[in-house]
Amino acid sequence: MFIVLGVTGGIAAYKSVMLARAFVEAGHDVHVVPTEDALRFVGTPTWEAISRNPVTTSVHDDVPEVRHVALGQRADLVVVAPATANTLARMTAGIADDLLGTTLLATRAPVLVAPAMHTEMWEHPATVHNIATLRARGVHVIGPEVGRLTGTDSGPGRMTEPDRIAETALALLDGVATPEPHVAAEPETPAPAPAPDAGETRAILDLDGMSMLVSAGGTREPIDPVRFIGNRSSGRQGVAIAVAAADRGADVTLLAANIDAAILADVEAHPGIAVTAVSSADDLERELTARAESADVIVMTAAVSDYRVDGASDQKIRKEDHPDGAPTLQLVQNPDILQGLAADRWPGQTIVGFAAETADSTDELLERGRRKRERKGVDLLAVNEVGWSAGFEQEQNTLHLIDAHDDVLRTVSGTKRQAAEGLLDTILRVRVR
Ligand SMILES: Cc1cc2nc3c(=O)[nH]c(=O)nc-3n(C[C@H](O)[C@H](O)[C@H](O)COP(=O)(O)O)c2cc1C
Structure with a gap:
C-alpha cells in the first residue's frame, strides 16, 4: 500500500523515524513529506534512507509528475506524526503552501493525525476547535498522551508512541478495501455543527480491554x-x-x-x-x-x-374515588x-x-x-x-x-x-x- 507520512516541526519528529521504519518493514511503499520546520529536527537523508523514496517539502520539485497532488491522489493512507498545532490549524483552514498541505487537500484516503505539543497549546480553544473540526470531517486523531513533554514539564500533549500509531494506521489500512465516506459536514464556528455521525467513527482502540x-x-x-x-x-x-x-x-x-x-x-x-x-x-x-x-x-x-x-397504588386512581378533590x-x-x-x-x-x-x-x-x-x-x-x-x-x-x-x-x-x-x-x- 502507498502510505504518505507527513512529519511536522516538533521534537517528536525523531520518533517518526521509527514509524516510517515500521511501515517499510510491514511491506508498504512509504513517502515521507516533511514540513520545512520538520527538517530542522530530522534531516532529508534520514527520511530518504529509511523510506527508500525521495523526500521534498516543495511543490516545485518533480513538476512533470504533478507531485503536489499526485502523492495525495495515490495515497491509501496519510499519517501526520507528529502533528504540530500549526499544521493542525493549517489543515483546518485548508492551507496548501507546501507539499504536505497540497497532499492533504488532494487525498481522499483516510487521514490519521498524531498531535504533539505542550499542554497549553493542546488545550487552547483554537486547537480544541481545530481538532473538533478535523474530527467532524472524518480525520482520525490518535492521542496525545499524558506524559513528559519537551522540557521538564509533563501533561497532556505527548505524541502517542510510534508502535501504537503504526498499529492504528495499519488497522485503518485494512479498512481501505471498503472505505467509509471521508467527508462529513463541516462544523460551524465556534461549536461544531450538527454533522451526521458518519465520518466521526474512530478506529482507535484506546479503550480496548476497558x-x-x-x-x-x-x-x-x-x-x-x-x-x-x-x-x-x-x-x-x-x-x-x-x-x-x-x-x-x-x-x-x-x-x-x-x-x-x-x-x-x-x-x-x-x-x-x-x-x-x-x-x-x-x-x-x-x-x-x-x-x-x-x-x-x-x-x-x-x-x-x-x-x-410512597405506597404507589396497584389499582388505577379514579376521579370518582375522590369526589371531594384531588388525591x-x-x-x-x-x-x-x-x-x-x-x-x-x-x-x-x-x-x-x-x-x-x-x-x-x-x-x-x-x-x-x-x-x-x-x-x-x-x-x-x-x-x-x-x-x-x-x-x-x-x-x-x-x-x-x-x-x-x-x-x-x-x-x-x-x-x-x-x-x-x-x-x-x-x-x-x-x-x-
Ligand atoms: C525545540 C522546539 C520544539 C517544538 N515542539 C513543538 C511541538 O511539539 N508541537 C508544536 O505544535 N510545535 C512545536 N514547536 C513549534 C513549531 O516548530 C512551530 O510552530 C512551527 O512553525 C511548526 O511548523 P510546521 O507545522 O509547518 O512544521 C517547537 C519548536 C521548537 C523550536
Whole structure:
C-alpha cells in the first residue's frame, strides 16, 4: 500500500523515524513529506534512507509528475506524526503552501493525525476547535498522551508512541478495501455543527480491554399502574457515550431507562454493547449494584428521580374515588445512587456523574457543578445546562467537565457523539493521573 507520512516541526519528529521504519518493514511503499520546520529536527537523508523514496517539502520539485497532488491522489493512507498545532490549524483552514498541505487537500484516503505539543497549546480553544473540526470531517486523531513533554514539564500533549500509531494506521489500512465516506459536514464556528455521525467513527482502540457501565435515559416512578413521575431525559447522550466507547474498544453495558426504540437502534446493533432495560430508580440501583464491581468506569448519565411515591397504588386512581378533590401523593426520597457508587468504588475505578442544571450564567452553572461533584464524591462530573429549549431531546450538547480538584478540565461542544468523544478523552486523562 502507498502510505504518505507527513512529519511536522516538533521534537517528536525523531520518533517518526521509527514509524516510517515500521511501515517499510510491514511491506508498504512509504513517502515521507516533511514540513520545512520538520527538517530542522530530522534531516532529508534520514527520511530518504529509511523510506527508500525521495523526500521534498516543495511543490516545485518533480513538476512533470504533478507531485503536489499526485502523492495525495495515490495515497491509501496519510499519517501526520507528529502533528504540530500549526499544521493542525493549517489543515483546518485548508492551507496548501507546501507539499504536505497540497497532499492533504488532494487525498481522499483516510487521514490519521498524531498531535504533539505542550499542554497549553493542546488545550487552547483554537486547537480544541481545530481538532473538533478535523474530527467532524472524518480525520482520525490518535492521542496525545499524558506524559513528559519537551522540557521538564509533563501533561497532556505527548505524541502517542510510534508502535501504537503504526498499529492504528495499519488497522485503518485494512479498512481501505471498503472505505467509509471521508467527508462529513463541516462544523460551524465556534461549536461544531450538527454533522451526521458518519465520518466521526474512530478506529482507535484506546479503550480496548476497558469494561464500562453506562446508565442512560430517565427513571419512572409509578404512581399507579398507568401513571408515573418521570423526566425529559431522552437517553441520547448516554447512548452516544456507549456507542463511542464501544467503537473505541470498550466492553460496554448500557442500562437503558425508558429510552425510545429509535434512539436505541444504534446500540442494539453494536456487538460491543450489552443492553439491559430498567424503569424505576430502584431497578436501576439493583442492576448497577450487580455490575458495578466488574466495571473499570461507570458513567451515570441517567436522570434518576430524587423521589418516589410512597405506597404507589396497584389499582388505577379514579376521579370518582375522590369526589371531594384531588388525591395527595406522599413522596419519599430515593437513595442517592451516584453517591453510593462513588463511596463503594475500588482503587482504580472511575466514577463519572452527570448534572443537568439550570442557571443564569456559566459561572453559576459551574459553581453548582462543583458543589454537586463534591457532594457526590465522583472523579469527574459533566455539567450541562438545561431548560425547556436546551439540553433535553436535542442533537447538540455542551458539557463542562469538572474533576476532583474542582478544575474544569474541558468544555466539549457539538453533536452528542462529539461530546461523548471529548468525555471519553477526558476520562482517559483522569485515569492516568
Ligand atoms: C525545540 C522546539 C520544539 C517544538 N515542539 C513543538 C511541538 O511539539 N508541537 C508544536 O505544535 N510545535 C512545536 N514547536 C513549534 C513549531 O516548530 C512551530 O510552530 C512551527 O512553525 C511548526 O511548523 P510546521 O507545522 O509547518 O512544521 C517547537 C519548536 C521548537 C523550536
